[in-house]
Amino acid sequence: MDHVLEKTTMNTFQKTLNALCITPLGFFALVLLLLVPVIPPFNQEYLIRWMVVGLFMAAQAVAFDFTGGYINIVNFGFAAFVGLGAYTSGILCAKLGLSPWIGMFVGIIPAGLVGFLTGILTLRLRGIFAAVMAWFIGLAIWGLAIKLVFLTEGPLGLNCPTLLETSSNLPYFYIIFAMFIITYVILKRVVRSNMGLAFTAIGQNMDAARTSGINPVRYRIINFTLSCAFAGWLGGFYAHYYGILMPEIMHTTKTVEVLVIVYIGGRASLWGGAAVAIPFVVAMELVRSEFSDYPGLHFIFYGLFLILIMIYYPGGFAHLYETLTDRFRKPSS
């Protein structure tokens, strides 16, 4: 959604939107999203809860797409980095009595650090190698979360303090909304900078990028670390929203959920996955509650959508949107 307008024709409002990398339509959608939870037919707790999950997925999708879409490395241990942030924050708050608001930000450090080390180790090599190694590292962290019972309480679940005292979901909706916007704006601004240009070049053609004097390893590591750090931060929200942490949040299926949303939304757009996340999550939750006799049915849709999108429409929703708006624009101009 970043149509860069000519600077001279912009008024203050447009300038602000442009600085935030949001188009007018996107802005309208976001305002609508802000209002939805208080408009009567939608202001029910379970719907708001689904939307919180949807926004959480949307924010994760942005962080995931930042690596997967731009430098073309699927971070297959993504859920483990989210979990690492979540557990760090959860343990600090539950065992040492740190405030969850600070804990969330402390969670960035281990996730970013492990991401950085993974990057140093693997990003010199072929992209697929990094993907598989990130997966192994994720598996190792997941195993640790299960076995280090004295820290994590293992599969029984770690009780961590929630961000707020209330049992209402509405405040959490606005918190995750803000976190989503911050994630999006920061990452989008990075993508729009010269560094983002380097990322795209590396993702599209490594040799050409290298020939133009870009150091691929350095940019890949920066990208990977940044994405992992955001994953850790979002993990902190998860910990202090649900109030209970289980090792399952690091399981590979959690990564798959984010990945499917990113691919449906359209790679290398950042906003595509985010736009698709809420409708998709709500639809899947509906399927899950309608067909509760068949657990896992919604995952069939995940798999099916992923395969169909990959083969028949690799551009995803973002691409569809762009072709539609282009067709719309052509006759008028």
Added chain:
Amino acid sequence: MVMTSGTSQGMVEMVIRKLKSPPAITITLSIIAAILASIDSGFYVIVNTIVTGGMWALVAMGLALVFGVMNITSFVHGEFFMIGGLTAYFVFTPFSDYLMESPNPVVAFFIPILVMLVAAVAGVVVGILSELMIFRPLRKRTSDQWVMNSFVITLGLSVLIVNGTQFIFGTDFRGIVGYWPYPTLSFFDVYISFDRVMVFILAMLILGVFWWFMSASKLGRAIRAVSQDETGARMVGININGIQTLTMALSAALAALAGACLLFMYPAYPTVGMGPLYNSWFIVILAGMGNVAGAAICAFIVALLQVLTTVYFGEGWEFTIPAAVIILVLIIKPSGIFGSSVRGILDQ
């Protein structure tokens, strides 16, 4: 380097150089570790390692093959394993009920082998279907980022198969107690069930046939040609599409066969493929991606790692500690212990 004129001196130097190579060091170290551990806690360490290693070799070789020939980083391999186990269960149960009523030792000996063959055929069918319905359409549309795209699509296929199986068959564990109704054998005061011995023999037999097929038969040579140079293979008149279908079928069949063989250890349920998948990825990465022969050897090393982990750390660590060890090994040699040289990002 100047060639040494004295042949004996040259031989000695060559032997020393070979012994200093990473594969030799790793293999020697693992043999020493196995011997020390078996002195410390019993001979069963070696027996367990060899028996499970043989099975992982089958699974991992299929994975290495698919990567080497088709550049697919398969995530769906564990599901082929599960399909093999499931087929074996449904074929074997009626026979074993029948044999309960009218015991017949000769039939009882051959039935399990027949069952495993049926499972392998099921693997071939699934392999061909996934090649025709998924990989070929994708190949037509993707050229640049094939490695990452095919990886993601195997992920989708895996999710689809796991949850489709769960949808149709539920989450019940479908296992058997054993294939062959014979008593447990004992080697050097280690007790080992007849099934394990048979399965190990079968695995070695399949490995032998597979090795012969890849090295001596015309089709096997064609497969290797495609894995070395696809364009060159096309130029000498090899049917690439056919070879790719064959490779996928072969790889799926190997996994399904392993699933059928190990049904008594891994009962078939939708997510059973995860463990074998993790293991075979450990093996393939450790060996160096795409190295089929190296995968067969590394299977035993990873099996040893897991046996040692269970012996000295207890249950539940069997993924974490091997993963950590493998990561450490790869810090020293990123291309895997059988990889020829450190590959940089220049090759894709």
